[in-house]
Amino acid sequence: MIKFNEFRSTGTKRQRRLKKQKNNDIDRRKKEIKKKMNVYVNGSSAFSQDVGGVFENKQPEMEVKLTPEWIIDKFSITRGADGQGNIIFYADDNSLPWIQLSIITLGIDYLKDEIVIDAENNKIVTSFEFLLDDIKYKCPLLYQEMYDLNLKEYIHQ
Secondary structure: OOOOOHHOOOHHHHHHHHHHHHHHHHHHHHHHHHHHHHOEEHHHHHOOOHHHHOOOOOOOOOHHHHOHHHEEEEOEEEEEEEEHHHHHHHOOOOOOHHHHHHHHHHHOOOOOEEEEEEEOOOOOEEEEEHHHHOOOOOHHHHHHHHHHHHHHHHHHO
16 A cells, blocks of 8 residues: 655755755855956855956056046045144155146145245155135035035144
């Protein structure tokens, strides 16, 4: 006599099929990431699975846009405000041409002054002073940072 339990499915085929489909989705996602980036980092171990792709002579399809706002913000040594709406950015010899080019590109009127820090070693720092309102629409993120700094200086006076 045949018992019903002999024909009952345990569902292992379905489980294997779902597991295989899930693994295929993960592999597909990894391939998409590899197309976008040269190196895929697996999990938190930060061990690269495809380091060979980095050393190939392929140029990545990335584009870097440098804005005058970013250059002024990142290349300046330090910055200051006087509480009256004037802001000052300081540059050393390396960043001087970049900051000056950025300010000229933005079309901002500025005052340039050289400050001698160490006469023996010939260390000179250049300051660029201009009005806070001149960067209000051209550099909104930098404007907000400098506005806060200017407000703090105004309160402390």
